[in-house]
Amino acid sequence: MSASKRDELVQNALKAFYRGGFHAIGMDALAKETGVSKTAMYKHFRTKEELILATLRLRDEQFRNWLVRRVEALASTPREKLLAIFDALAEWFCEPEFRSCMFIKASSEFQDRNHPIHAASAEHKRLLLVYFQTLTHAAGAQNPDDLARQILLLKEGAIVLAHLHDPEMAASDARAAAQVLITNAGL
Amino acid sequence: MSASKRDELVQNALKAFYRGGFHAIGMDALAKETGVSKTAMYKHFRTKEELILATLRLRDEQFRNWLVRRVEALASTPREKLLAIFDALAEWFCEPEFRSCMFIKASSEFQDRNHPIHAASAEHKRLLLVYFQTLTHAAGAQNPDDLARQILLLKEGAIVLAHLHDPEMAASDARAAAQVLITNAGL
């Protein structure tokens, strides 16, 4: 029961679920893709739902770490960092493997508000909002919490349209809108 | 082979897919819920995918008609109509049956860009964008196409956050952001 095997399993499941969807990928396919038997998987996770929740935890950590790192690398002042969010998004959208947001997809397939998977998706967005709030507060915006929610709004909209229409345009449109909102907040 | 039977079937399928997701609802469950046998359904639709596409066509028509009607009822000038989009959305979000956008969900479950279901979802958003463009042009915005895309961005983000966080807040945040963008476009 090595912990590294478990991590490897979660990483593979993450990729498979991200590409194919949660209901669409079966445990058999997952086992075959990972190169481990199904029984071995069920030693690590008691149900498929537990495995999904583990992939969401990993993805949450991955994504927020990546975003913060990119934003810190691209900008120095809080105001610039708010805009850099959308430059980082543009990079993400243009990756060939980009297929929308894991959590939007999770909440699409598990819609019940008190379903653990739906709740995990909501929590991910809440943590992102917290990060945006630290930036708007640091920047000294007039209504920092309102601005942070609006930035999050633009980010989610950009993801949806990057997936359905044009990735680059979605990112640059969102960036332009954010710039107006940021300026309007006194920055 | 009455056409009304077919329509009734599509309407029932629409409700079932909207509540449960496309992969999660099987044809057996659909047949039982509609009160018709599976074979009868397969007389109208050769595959499940065809049925899904029919539900999306119905939903596209329903939603865009509803939105235009509500916007026309709520506002008279083009500028007011652009804002009224978000008042209409607020009404939608607060319905107890609200469970995000059918097309976001469809594109989440069928992610391949050249999959017919994904394409139908993209087309729905494109038609919405066209409607927004007529409004921004009529309002005399400085960059009407840019503004229309940003309004669409806010609308998609609002849907996602209404589903995951707070419906009323998502709508009002988007409305406030739209107001700033509209004013910034010289209106």
Add this chain to the structure above:
DNA sequence: CTATGAGTTGACCGATCGGTAAACCCAACG
């Protein structure tokens, strides 16, 4: 050497998946 115990395996469970075949019902027509 044998005994043990964790970890792994292929085979299998009942249920359900999307989709089909053949029998059946019943009104219209001769």
Add this chain to the structure above:
DNA sequence: CGTTGGGTTTACCGATCGGTCAACTCATAG
């Protein structure tokens, strides 16, 4: 009356679903 034919039903197809089980491997302990 018998025949025909569209619309329906029940029963079924192989494949796959999430999940389980007895058997097997194999390093270690005595």
